[in-house]
Amino acid sequence: MIDLKALQNDFDSIASKLQKKNVDSELLSALKEQALALKTQKAVLEKLQAEQNAKSKLFPQYQKEGKDIASLKAELAENKQAIAIEQDKARELEAALSDIALNVPNIPDSDVPAGLDEDDNIEIKKVLDIPTFSFTPKEHWDFEELDFIDFERGVKLSKSRFCVLKNDAARIERALINYMLDFNRARGFAEVSVPYIVNRDSLMATGQLPKFEDDLFKIEGEELFLIPTAEVPLTNLYRDEILKEEELPIMMTSFTACFRKEAGSAGRDTRGMIRQHQFGKVELVSITKPQDSDKIFQEMVACASDLLASLGLAHRQVLLCGGDLGFGAAKTIDLEVWLPGQNRYREISSVSNTRDFQARRALIRYKDGKKNVLVNTLNGSSLAVGRCLIAIIENYQKEDGTIAVPEVLKPYLS
């Protein structure tokens, strides 16, 4: 959630920043007006409440002194009605306010480029040269003879966009997970294992709800959902907590399966395992003081990028433009790995700084002296395991149709 106080004081600057994310300034005016209306209404209500409280306290005294309490009683009964009416008004305003506020995306950082979609993203760095092949490299689904990925049976078990990994593909996946977790741990991220099912409050806090319920798998009959990313449980670990300054920064890494309905992606990447309803991902999440989050952000990008490089995978770093930025992100850098079969770069990791957007929703704060200050939360894929496997298959393929293995994974495959 954006800072409503700041919105009232700094309307123009926030509105212009949010234009980069294509947020209608009328919506923001409405939000500002709602906030003001609520404040006004609360003043009315609180005045009545103060009166009620003060006069109620007179009763014991009156009784002791043997004064008449009947008229006081009647007066307060009347005031009580008035309070109920104003209370209802305040609640309505509150509901209307949070209806808007929870659906307004985060404010982009000032160095986020303007732009509509991914075509306007800015490449900021290339790492490793694109490999050359003496033959035409195949796409990752063209290795039937290796009995690696079974798409048909995945569909039989579940539905489309599920698949089964077998033999060396399954082993490499497991090796990758272990390798990534070890790599991240060496960079200072504490390993955590979390639930794959979370409640509504958790998804509200990280921003998947209320707006994106259609993208989530919900457990029937329960107010519980399959996680779309480990970012949700990891960040929510500290929901409603006030941290000590010396606990920060908190840096965590976790492997989980992730579940996404991908409701809006019909027709995209229907072939292969680029876009699945279930995929493995090793995630990084950090919780920092506001003044440290830029530094940690860079560390997280470097961690993911170095990890890819250590696997010998050519990739580039891309700074997302406003239009391509996610709902909760103030700034995002994507890592795109080179896929020789597709002859293009594809997203394999995404690191975002949400500033205090999630912290405000999740009420994660730390004690700065006497004051409680909202933390900054950051998240990033270390790497999407499935896509990483694809990248290895395509980049390490040999002319005879077999696959080599990245040097660093060998210890994990013995």
Added chain:
RNA sequence: CGGGAGAUGGCAGAGCGGUUGAAUGCACUGGUCUUGAAAACCAGCGAGGGUCAUACCUCCGGGAGUUCGAAUCUCCCUCUCCCGGCCA
């Protein structure tokens, strides 16, 4: 899934329906003392809103109700713990 107990401040743990945002202990912070530390003693110490700052309002799991007044009474929900069953 069946039976029982409970939900209060960072933790532990009190709280006749009335000036209790809440005793007490621990933890924490500041001070005295000490060469330093410990101990002891003194003081402070929940959160949100609101205000220049006060006032003031809200919050004792969540919601509804009784009452002039509820942490305290009633109802519903949720969650936690213990016992039994089932189970990786």
